[in-house]
Amino acid sequence: MSETTAFPDVQARAAERKTPRGRTFSEHPLVQLTIVRFLETLREPEALFWIFAFPILLAGGLGIAFRNRPAEVLKIATVTPALTESLQREKLLSVQQLSRPSAEEALRTGKIALLAVPGANGAIVYRYDDTNPEGRTARMLADRAVQQAAGRVDPVLSSDVLMREPGSRYIDFLIPGLLGMNLMGSAIWGMGFTVVDMRRKKLLKRLVATPMPKQYFLLSYVFSRILMLVAEVGIVLGFGAWIFHVPVRGSLLSLALVCLLGSLTFSAMGLLLASRAKTIEAASGLMNAVMLPMWIASGVFFSAQRFPDVVQPIIKALPLTAAIDALRANMLQGAGLVQLSPQMGVLGAWLIFCFILALKLFRWR
């Protein structure tokens, strides 16, 4: 009431305020914030490169480098004509006869996988590096050829059926790994850099100086992330399916849920990492420190099982491991949501933890 008498000229404005004109969908602050977020990403060529071109280049390059070739012919050497003759019967071996010194040299420098030399009493000595899988294979093939040439008859008959189908090749392993890595990178960078940049430019402070509902600011990130996610996941999966016939055996719905949950979890991590940093340098240091261990340990390029057993529980608890394991299980083994629940649980726990902590720590200025 006091206001009525205090501000007569302002009174008319106040009355107007009580009946704001209805606004269209596109005038809603959440829609506007989301549009702006999306436009800013699209107008950032570097970001587009890392999100879209980089995973495809990586998948293409690695897919070609590690493509499955017909079983490789192993190079071996002998020092006698008799041995050469009996070993030549094995199609998977390429036999060279060399002088003793040059044979030794070839073995040392890895030009041949195995050297067969005559031993005492008609025996044969195989010389090879047993830590090298090619050496071990050559040893088995060579010995089989020598024994059969000498008249050995196998007691059990055997024959081979060859499997070279999609789903068990390196590229099949790689595509879900790259997808997981991409989910993490685009969410953490996308959230972290933009928030810190806006804080540095005092734009966050400017926004809280308006009546903008603060939760809309966060939600706009979620919505624009989902829009980007569709394109991001679609491009990597489409590329894998089209060029390399990488399968998606599980349901697309559960795959979408895994991607969504993963992306939200990594966005929350990005928000947490960006909650206080005032410079891009500080933020990127933090983000790299968090992401680098996961790039290495979470099984993007090679199986995380290779790490010692004692660290396996830690590796399994990492969000990127959970995301990639879930993606692989869905795409390659056709696992459903029930089988994916442990990984979804890990992601969900990280999401809640990071989000709550980020809200507590977040500074608008």
Next chain:
Amino acid sequence: MSAAISPAALRVTGLQKAYQDVVAVNGLDLEVRAGECFGLLGPNGAGKTTTVEICEGLTAPDSGEVELLGLHWNTDADQLRQRLGIQLQDTQLSEKLTVFETLRLFRSFFSQGPGAAEAIALVQLEEKKNSRVGNLSGGQKQRLALACALVGDPDFLFLDEPTTGLDPQARRQLWDLIEQFKSSGRTILLTTHYMDEAERLCERVAIMDNGKQIALGSPRELIASTCAEHMVAFSAGAKAHALDIAALRRIQGVRGVRSENGTVEMQVTELHLAVPALLAELTRQNIPLTELSTHSATLEDVFVSLTGRHLRDE
């Protein structure tokens, strides 16, 4: 005269804010009347931005009260946000968005006000409507920032150093715009360290130094109360050390004399009497005169006479 009629749109009492090692605002009282343009004038570091951001509800004061449009930040924040137009010092708006996109975004936060296109017209940026913010000149960016402050049709407008860093032409253009908005009955609180800006735009100014108000009044009143109407400055060159300052003070119509690095500044009431007398006195003292100049006293001179320092160290 209008003091009795106009109620306070902003009332600040006993404001105090300290950072780790500096007291930014040290017991400040302010009253801005509805409909006026009030200037906070002071050198860099005086505490202007801190004061304004406390009033804008962006910084919490250590102690003190802020009443804005009869409302308070701890109880009426939502309502206040709708009714304030804010331009912060050094905000960089997103460079990748166009002028129109930026204003459409800011407009969406407010329940009423001009549309984005209308706001663009208000600040005369029509031909830049679809340009990226990153491609605007400094003056155009400041006009866009002003449009962002106006897009909610605010009752109270905060402008923190709106023309700092702009060339003279861009400053004059912005002053014209601000004068237009003044005439539409809004209350404005403006900070600046340009005395000419305060003199041109503000009905009343408070001069701040070291977190405190050291003078308050209309520019005319301040000039009249703290110094004489005219300023006379001259340089005594190499013989400055021989100058008898006390003798200058005795000249009729001279109110004060300051000497700094061989330059002497005198506050003078009756220029036509004082200048001939000054010339005679210098001849008597056998001091060669170089660079004699006179100007009407400004707020800068008020600041100098109050603090012994210049507003800007140029």
